Amino acid sequence: MENEKINTSKVIVRKIRQDEIPQAIKIAMDTLTENYSYEIFYSIYNSWPEGFIVAEYEKNIVGFIASSRQSIYEARILMFSVMDVFQNMGIGSLLLKKFEEICKLNGIRAIRLEVRISNKNAIIFYEKRGFIIINLINNYYSNGEAAYIMWKMLEN
Numbered sequence: 472m473e474n475e476k477i478n479t480s481k482v483i484v485r486k487i488r489q490d491e492i493p494q495a496i497k498i499a500m501d502t503l504t505e506n507y508s509y510e511i512f513y514s515i516y517n518s519w520p521e522g523f524i525v526a527e528y529e530k531n532i533v534g535f536i537a538s539s540r541q542s543i544y545e546a547r548i549l550m551f552s553v554m555d556v557f558q559n560m561g562i563g564s565l566l567l568k569k570f571e572e573i574c575k576l577n578g579i580r581a582i583r584l585e586v587r588i589s590n591k592n593a594i595i596f597y598e599k600r601g602f603i604i605i606n607l608i609n610n611y612y613s614n615g616e617a618a619y620i621m622w623k624m625l626e627n
C-alpha cells in the first residue's frame with residue numbers, strides 16, 4: 472500500500488466482524504505504545520460489539536476504535552488507531568464521527584478516554600474535536616507515564 476492521499480469517500484466505517492479482530496490487533500501492535508494481550512481485544516468485543524468499529528479501505532482494515540460502555544450514559548475509548556501510512560488523511564475523523572453517532576443511537580451522552588501526556592498529536596486531534604482534559608492520572612501506563620483523561624459531552 473502506498474503512502475499517498477486516498478479518496479476518503481471510499482473508506483467504509485462499520486462494526487468489526489469477529490474474524491477481523493486479528494487485523495485490529497496487528498494495527499494496535501504497530502501503532503500503540505502500550506502492549507495489550509489478545510484476550511483483551513476479544514473481551515472488549517464481547518462486552519460491547521457495537522463499540523468496536525473499523526475503517527475499511529479497498530478491502531483492508533486500516534484503523535479502528537475499541538471501546539467500552541462505562542455506564543448507561545458514558546462510553547470510553549480504550550484504543551484508537553489508524554495505520555501509519557493512512558494517518559493524516561481523514562480516517563481518524565471518520566472513525567470518531569461514526570463512533571459518536573453509534574454512542575448517540577445507544578443513548579450515550581458522553582465519551583471519555585485516556586491519552587499519554589506525551590502524545591501531543593492525539594491530544595490536539597481530540598481537542599479539535601471537542602474533547603477537553605479533565606484530569607491527570609500519574610503512573611497510568613506500564614512504563615510509568617501519566618495519562619490525561621479527556622472527555623466530551625455529546626450534543627443532541
Ligand SMILES: CC(C)(COP(=O)(O)OP(=O)(O)OC[C@H]1O[C@@H](n2cnc3c(N)ncnc32)[C@H](O)[C@@H]1OP(=O)(O)O)[C@@H](O)C(=O)NCCC(=O)NCCS
Binds near residue numbers: 502503552553561592
Ligand atoms: C490519533 C489518530 C487516531 C488520528 O487518526 P488520523 O487518521 O491520522 O486522523 P485524521 O487524518 O482524521 O486527522 C489528523 C489530521 O490529518 C489532517 N487531515 C485530515 N483529513 C485530511 C485530508 N483529507 N487530507 C489531508 N490531511 C487531512 C488534518 O491536519 C488533521 O488534523 P486536524 O486536527 O487539524 O483536522 C492517529 O494519528 C493514530 O493512529 N495515532 C497513533 C495512535 C494513537 O496515538 N492513538 C491515540 C491513542 S489515545
